[in-house]
Amino acid sequence: MTGPLRPVFHEGQVLAAADLAATVEHARGAAARHARYLHDWGIADGLGLTTQPRTDPATNARYVEVRVSPGFAVDGTGRELVVPEAVVLRESDFEAVNGADQPTTEPYPVFLSAVDRTPAQSTRVDSCGATAGQSRVEESYQVLFGRLGDERLAADQQPPAAGSAPADPPVRWLVLLGYVRWTAGHFAGVEAKARGVAPRYAGVRADTVTARSGALTLRTSPAAAKGQPAVVLSGEDPPSLVFGLYQGNGSVSPLMTVAANGNLSIQGSFSGRISVGSTLVTSGTATDGMLLPLPSGITPEQVAGGQVVLHVQLTPRIPPLPAPSALYSPVEATVDSDRRVRCRVRLFDPAATPAVVTEQPGAVDFLVLAAVAAADGGGGK
Template sequence: MTGPMRPAFHEGQVLAAADLTATVEYARGLSARHARHLHEWGVAEGLGLVTEPRTDPVSNDRYVEVRVSPGYAVDGTGREVVLTEPVVLRESDFEEVNGADPARDKEKEPYPVFLAAADREPAAPARPDSCGGTGASTRVEESYEISFGRLGEERTVAERQPPAIGDPPVGPSNPWRILLGYVRWVGGHFSGVETEARGVPVRYSGVRADIVSAQSGSLTLRTGQSAQEGKPAVVLSGGDQPGLVFGLYQGGGTVDPLLTMEANGNLKIKGSFEGTMPAGSTLVTSGTATDGMLLPLPTGITAQQVADGRVVVHVHLTPRTPPALGESLLYIPVEATVDDDLRVRCRARLYDLTDRTGGVVERPGAADFLVVATVTATNGGG
């Protein structure tokens, strides 16, 4: 087995075209392997599908013109694809691929748009020189090809496997297609664009790494290329106050901390905390309820969990006696129950010992409650 061959030169050597080509191919292979194995392939910058409203001069129908914006991508073989100017998608190209598609209603499904690298000869090839040159071109344009796909064809692109480690960048006979998005087609024109269809979104480039280090002592992860107000960010800080912060960007570019983990393990949260509990966990809440009141569930327990049987609720009620009734009044609780909806039923009777008619008054009462919620052992921890 041999590794990559690096060209070497010596004094007095006659350089053939193959020697110079080998120099270029070695550099291309080095760059391709770096991009292929240290990064995830996909769109790196731009290349979005942009629409511009238009009107059909014959039918007066409204439609959109679709352009691919300038940008940069890397395919699965490590080859770069560069668009320096916007490219207008031609409706005739779409019709050529999908015009005779009677199996589906084209107005309901978005169709994929692909980008692939392509080699082309420059428009003006070099002329033969005075030393008997062949006149063959001495340049190759690393160009591109934009094409439309049939419905569902985006899945073959998403599932394609990268080449072996030693393989060169993709050649023109087997182009690696990159999904740019989807177009909708109505009445012979484009009607809109999408970035995802049938579970396959546009793929963006990424990084493969087990370690990411920051030179400034602070590492930030965010969802956009720039800090945008209201967007989330994760900040890992070192220095004098090390910690981990999750929050949202404010107008000045600072992060409003919603969750902070300090170096000593302290956790600070703005808002409530919700999550699954392991089997056997117990939560408790208590207080005082009057007749007709719904008892609250402990924090973190939902009515749906109780209804599904994932949580078992136990309730204990202790009737309360009014603090001052007078020596001649007798207060006797007669009912302190709770129904399946956790609604309290609490009644009491009041006897006046000085009333010779034996009058009895029944009225709503109050009770101290204790609600215990236990996660069952068969709920999978949820």
């Protein structure tokens, strides 16, 4: 198999139509491979489904007119799809595909696909006045309605071989635009996502991304909107990596900053998985029958599953004595497998008449240490 053929010319060469067509096709193929392999296919700009309220003059029922907004997309073959102006979706086209379905509230997918058309006055007249053939092809588009579930067809499409030019019809590549709802013979609304499938947007494939201004910003929408997240990698003095939220003036308010020396600054609290071998501690005072708390970041599921081992130390507290001559003796100071404290104390006053020994609930000072256990096979037995 040969690689792409680039036309070359020499003085005195008679240029045939095939030579000129090959020049165009070489450029088209190069552009298609660039779009296909350096980018992910999908919607690049616009092409949203919008609605306008309408009233059926026959029934006075309210419905919506659905339009595809102007925009640009690239399909999986590398072919460009340009919609220069808004397109009104025709209800007759929808009925031709889904008109026999039973009434449903499920939304139907809407696709965009490439199509070649012959524009008006695209034929050329030769020197003898005879028609010489078509001289232009309009790289156009068509809007297609799918059946329920057809949105998954878009994910199953496979790109052409590496050396292929952009696909021309009848090869069809579906770009999902969104969904429409249908009620009583009219469009009832639009949806951006249904059954877990949303429109796909164009992306970039790169191992290195550089910024000429000295700062690289990642955000979740084309425009900087107040309250939206952003990540800013700055090479200015001092260099930093900042995660934060946009303010009204377009600047980023830092929530987390990593400085050039590795120092981490956060505005909120820190939580997450604790590393093997680390120990967390909590302490306090508990009375008989209380459940001992776990250190912050430790869950009962981790203890029950053996990922965390607890070590508990209890120290009985001296209760208030009824008289200076009274004696105190701890009877029980334990904790069970549910972390429930059992504490009983015995009081005896030899100077009292009659001398009586009594038992009552007590209190303990506790220390709970949670140690993260090593995973099985971690290097020791």
